[in-house]
Amino acid sequence: MPPAPRRPTGRSSSAIPQVSWRAPQPAPIVLVSGPEEVCAERAVAGIRDYLRAEDPSVEVSDLRADDYTSGSLLTLTSPSLFGEPRLVRVAGVEKCSDAFLTEALAYLEAPQDGATVTLRHTGASVRGKKLLDAIRGGTGGGIEIAVPAIKRDSDKFDFAAGEFQTAQRRIAPNALRALVSAFADDVTELAAACQQLIADVAGDIDETIVTRYYGGRVETSAFAVADTAIAGRYGEALITLRHALASGADPVPLVAAIAMKLRTMARVAGSRESSGALAARIGMKDWQVDRARRDLTGWNEATLGMAIQAAARADAEVKGASRDPVFAVERLVTVIATRAPFGT
Incomplete structure (x- = not known):
């Protein structure tokens, strides 16, 4: 049996139970709300x-x-001759027609016995707000499954870790980090990669297995470029960057990944707190703090500040301020890897 639905806490205005997308269960009305499609589909x-x-x-x-x-x-939810249970899946509620809105509101007042209706609303518009408010107010005896966007690295790490935990499989932390880095730009692909490893690999999953399956993605990911540059491995960083660009990587996420790692280093620099305390205070994971502290080896306030300024310049250039975004990324990698102004 799945865990009992929980009621929302904090400032949520919803009066109905909130259920995890990993442990969904039927109710007369199930509102699946939020933009993360892979979680909604699950x-x-x-x-x-x-x-x-x-x-x-x-x-x-x-x-x-x-x-x-x-x-x-009403036709699809009405009992059949033999009284089988019915599941009606409704998509596109954020773009619903007036006819659907009227009939759905009426249906909430008298849901059909034996019927489960799932309503998918991405949150892309306020269309259907009256319906959502009625459901969240308790009309129809519904539940809500929220699927917020998975954007931050920590969210992606938690998502991937959850895939293996749900399957009761063990994956080494460094293997999980490699996997998340390889598919950092697409949660759907990350989910598929996790499920492939779960299905194909017997026993624990280590970094060697991840590399065997997704080595090309790992080696040319934006974070691999960032890691080699920050570590000061100039030649390797340029080779990794050119490999990534040749594989179709876009300069914008490459610069974004580098800038994100630099910002993380700046947030961690100088703190004497424990990894756990610092992570809790700045909204990160313990391993992210530990990694940032390792990345800071050989850096000082001046070189880190110079790198952050270079990243800001490159960010503007790859977004239209320059006619040559590839050169902008190469210059940024050069500044970071050499820890010196470009051309010196």
């Missing part, structure tokens, strides 16, 4: 699997809220 699929485990005869139907035919919701 949530809806999990509800389907839950219902099928209870009764394999469950009827599954799909609707588009933005291309809606009047009467469809």
Whole structure:
């Protein structure tokens, strides 16, 4: 059985139970809200699997809220001759038509017995807000599964770690970091990579296995470029950068990855707190603090400040301030790896 749904805490205005997308369960109305599509898909699929485990005869139907035919919701949720459970999956609620909005609000007042309706709202617009407010206010006996965007490195690390924890599989921390770095730009691809390793590899997963599967991605990732430059390995950094560019890497995320690591180093520099205390105070993971402290070896306040200024200049240039974004990245890598102004 999945864990009981929890009620929101803090300043949330929702009065209905909040359920994790990793442990979804059916309810008369299930609101799946937020932009992270891979988590939303998992949530809806999990509800389907839950219902099928209870009764394999469950009827599954799909609707588009933005291309809606009047009467469809009531038709699909109404009991059949043999009374099978019904699952109706509604997509595009953030673009819903007036007809759907009217009928969905009416449905909340009298949900059909044996029916589960999932409503997918990405949060891309305020369209359907009246419906969301009604659900969150408790009308219809619903639950909410929030799928916020996974943007920060710590969020991606937690996401990937959760994939292996859910599968009850062990992965070495350095292997997990390599995997997240290799797929830092696409959560969907990161999820697929995790699932491939879980399915293919028997036993614990170490960095050697990750490299064997995704070595090309690991070697040419933006973070590999940043790591070699920050470590002062100038020749290797340029080779890694050119390999990344030749593989189709965009200069913008390359500069962003470098700038992010430099900012992390700056936040950690000079602190004498323990890794755990500092991580908690600045909203990072212990391993990120430890890594930033290792990265600071050989750096001082002057060279770190110069590198951060170079990153800011490169960021502007790759976003349109220069006609040659590739040169802008190469100059940035040179400044960081040599820890000296360009051309000196």
